[in-house]
Amino acid sequence: MRVLGVDPGLTRCGVGVVEGEPGRPPKLVAVGVVTTASTMDHPQRLLRIxxxxxxxxxxxxxDVVAVERVFADQNVLSVIGTAQAAGLAMLVAARAGLxxxxxxxxxxxxxxxxxxRADKAQVGHMVARLLKLTEPPKPADAADAVALAICHLWRGAATDRIAAAVAKQAAARATA
Amino acid sequence: MRVLGVDPGLTRCGVGVVEGEPGRPPKLVAVGVVTTASTMDHPQRLLRIxxxxxxxxxxxxxDVVAVERVFADQNVLSVIGTAQAAGLAMLVAARAGLxxxxxxxxxxxxxxxxxxRADKAQVGHMVARLLKLTEPPKPADAADAVALAICHLWRGAATDRIAAAVAKQAAARATA
Structure with a gap:
């Protein structure tokens, strides 16, 4: 399974693509950021993202897109831009049928x-170790996007296994 | 000038198209809502909008798109959806070069x-009167979008006149 993780932001959207299977170490495919300048017109920034x-x-x-969840209790000045960037990530995924x-x-x-409650440095350190990199991806938003993609790979896989087990049990009951 | 007004919302995005010139009564071209069901997947709702x-x-x-400005001090539970809908309106306009x-x-x-500090009923009443309608457009989000488009027609025109006067004065000074 290949996961695109997006750490949404108006100035920097972290993006990371990770590939993996349950029980095997994840592999980094690509990592980067989509950036917009604060001097740009707001609608142009959204179009660029x-x-x-x-x-x-x-x-x-x-195969799937994972987006960091936005909370309204963040800094109120930045929540609107972050929510809009997250919305665009969801839009792009939905349009691609993902x-x-x-x-x-x-x-x-x-x-x-x-x-x-780990800090950014710890997350970056573990991302580097998990992917066998010499140092964490930079900037921090890119490392966060990779962490999100790995998180989805693991949590998603667990969710899928639980769903599969539940479906199997239901099928077994139906035939019992 | 033809203005598309958008009153952003996740469940109901009011849309209103109004045409006019400075000093002449505005004319309603079209009014409606783009709706999404709360039972839909969030990314699908954004795609639908x-x-x-x-x-x-x-x-x-x-010729231009006017969007109601979103404030972070609204109900925190709804601000994210509203901000995302507003972002999509800006995206669509920017992509069309508007x-x-x-x-x-x-x-x-x-x-x-x-x-x-006028209430919704007063705004709806005045919108109906200005456009010579027998009653305000419904639902309220649609009436709000029309009000926004008229507001832009008038304020935008005023801003343009002020900008033109300033430019004229600057030009006169330069040749004096």
Whole structure:
């Protein structure tokens, strides 16, 4: 399974593509950021983000898109831009017919480091170790997007296994 | 000048197209809503809004798009969806090469009724009177979108006149 992780932001959208199977180490396919200048017109920034994310989807053909969940209790000045960038990531995925899942920062930190309260440095360190990189992807938004993609790979796989087990049990009951 | 007004919302995006010239009564071209069901997947709702707004732009070919400005101090549970819908309106306009302007609800109320604290009924009443309709457009989101378009027609025209006067004065000074 190939996952595109998006850490949404108006100035920097982190993007990371990771490939993996349950029980095997994840593999980094690509990592980067889609950036817009604060001097740009707001609608032009949104168009740039949408175009940039569409290019990532077209180039790396992920099976699923994972987007960091936006909370309204963040800094109120930045929540609107972050929510709009997250919305564009979902739009791009939906238009490409891809499933979208969201994960909270706490879920991502817990999946990667074992602690929901880990700091950015710890997450970056674990991302580098998991992917056998000499250092964490930069900038931090890119590392966060990769962490999100790995989190989805693991949590998604677990969810799929649970769903499969439930379906199997239901089928067994039906034939009993 | 033809203005497409958008009152952004995840469940109901009001849309209104109004045509006019400074000093002449505005004319209603079209009014409606783009709706999404709360039972839909969130990314699918965003795709539906983007597709719906794109259809309005393609069908009515406005010269400019006016979007109600989103505030982070609204109900925190709804601000994310509203911000995303507003972002999609801006995206659709930018992609079509159209200028986008935002106006606050207070600016719209003041432009239409003379009071920034007017209620929805007063705004609807004045919209109907200005456009010579027997009753306000329904639902309220559609009436709000029309009010926004009229507000832009008037404020935008005023801004253009002020800009033209300033430019004229600057030119006169330069040749004096």
């Amino acid at each position: 949408e175009t940039g994310l569409s290019e990532w989807v077209a180039e790396y053909a992920p 499933p979208v899942h969201t994960h909270t920062p706490t879920e991502v930190k817990a999946a990667i480091t074992g602690s929901g | 983007e597709t719906g707004l794109s259809e309005w732009v393609a069908e009515y070919a406005p 200028p986008v302007h935002t106006h606050t609800p207070t600016e719209v109320k003041a432009a239409i009724t003379g009071s920034g």
